[in-house]
Amino acid sequence: MIALNLQTVHARIAAACAQAGRAPAQITLLAVAKTQPASAVRAAYDAGQRAFGENYVQEGVDKITALADLPGLQWHCIGPLQSNKTRPVAEHFDWVHSVDRLKVAQRLSAQRPADKPPLNICIQVNIDGGSSKAGIAPAGALALAQAVSKLPGLRLRGIMTIPDPAPPAQMRACHARARQLLDALRQAGLPLDTLSMGMSVDLEAAIAEGATLVRVGAAIFGARAPRPAF
Numbered sequence: 001m002i003a004l005n006l007q008t009v010h011a012r013i014a015a016a017c018a019q020a021g022r023a024p025a026q027i028t029l030l031a032v033a034k035t036q037p038a039s040a041v042r043a044a045y046d047a048g049q050r051a052f053g054e055n056y057v058q059e060g061v062d063k064i065t066a067l068a069d070l071p072g073l074q075w076h077c078i079g080p081l082q083s084n085k086t087r088p089v090a091e092h093f094d095w096v097h098s099v100d101r102l103k104v105a106q107r108l109s110a111q112r113p114a115d116k117p118p119l120n121i122c123i124q125v126n127i128d129g130g131s132s133k134a135g136i137a138p139a140g141a142l143a144l145a146q147a148v149s150k151l152p153g154l155r156l157r158g159i160m161t162i163p164d165p166a167p168p169a170q171m172r173a174c175h176a177r178a179r180q181l182l183d184a185l186r187q188a189g190l191p192l193d194t195l196s197m198g199m200s201v202d203l204e205a206a207i208a209e210g211a212t213l214v215r216v217g218a219a220i221f222g223a224r225a226p227r228p229a230f
Contacts, residue, residue, distance in 0.1 A: 002040060003047035005220045006031075009203075013214070016207040027207060030076055030196075032217030034059065038066040040221055045070050053097075053215055055079030057088055064092050078160070078196075078215060080134045087111045090153075095120040097160040097196050100136045105148045112153035121148055122160040122196050125181060128174045130164050138181050145185055145192075158182060158194030158212070171202050175209035182210070 006029075014024045033041050034055040041052055041063060053076040054060030064075055076095040083104055089096060090111035099105050099121050112119050123145050126135030136144055141159065149156040159182055163174035175197055182195050198206025200219035207214065 001222070002043045002220060005222070006044060006047050006049055009216055009219050012203060012219075013207065016204040019204070020208045022207065026212060028213040030078075030213055030215045031220050032078065032199075032215050033063065033221065034079070034217065036221045038063045041067060042070070044220065045073065049220075050074055051076065053078040053217075054093075057081070057085045061088050061092050083107055090119060091116075093119070095122070095157075097122040098124045098134065099148065100124045100126075100134055100144075102144060102147050105144075105151055105154065109151035109153045114153075118153055118155040120157045120194075121154050122158050122194055123148065123156070124160045124162075125178065127161040127178050127181070128163045128166075133162070133164070135161070138177070141181060142185060142188055145190055146188075149190060156190065156192065158192040158196065159185070160196035162197075162199075165201070168202075168205060172205040172209060175202075175206050175211070179210040 013027050017024045028051060030051045030053045031044050031049050032053040050072050051074040055078055067073060075093045076097060077089050077093045078097045081098050081104055086104060086107040090108045091113055096119060108119055123141055124135040125138055125141050126133050145156060161178045163171060178197055179195060182192060186192055194213055195211050196213040198211045198214040200216050203214040
């Protein structure tokens with residue numbers, strides 16, 4: 001079932017790219033495996049998937065350890081990151097999408113092992129201004145991005161957004177604002193290549209507005225399982 005679901009999602013991405021005049025190769029599919037067992041990740045790997053996203057640090061570290069026999073896996077931390085959880089992320093993950101404070105970035109920089117490549121970083125932006133949501137306000141994104149770009153052991157790649165569910169036109173407008181913000185950061189001299197936005201319900205709108213990475217969970221793995229207790 002996971003293999004079939006992946007085929008379906010790739011077909012959606014291809015159709016969205018055709019509609020937007022883009023190439024499917026421009027889009028990275030991130031399989032969001034939070035609360036899913038390691039066996040589900042292994043099944044997705046067997047179907048060709050390589051990039052996986054985790055929201056919960058300890059759950060992610062456990063899966064990274066359990067699946068260490070699989071070559072070529074790429075692990076993305078996409079959940080809110082507290083400063084006291086940065087060490088295991090710096091030591092085990094390849095990407096972090098949820099940096100919204102300089103303190104977190106500084107800790108990731110200091111804790112990244114010297115024998116690992118730079119940790120890829122996205123700045124999480126609260127693009128629609130949700131009051132209870134993580135992410136820096138768009139107005140603060142440039143200063144934070146400039147500071148993060150100077151930290152050793154990190155490579156700033158772009159921005160990530162998670163707009164609240166909304167009608168399609170409103171959702172697409174949020175994605176357009178994220179693309180405009182990324183363009184502004186590039187014009188300020190930051191060599192960014194990643195716009196992480198779009199999930200199972202809105203990946204088409206995200207691709208239409210320039211997403212380079214879409215984060216898909218339920219459409220690949222099915223309904224989310226209860227979160228394991230750690």
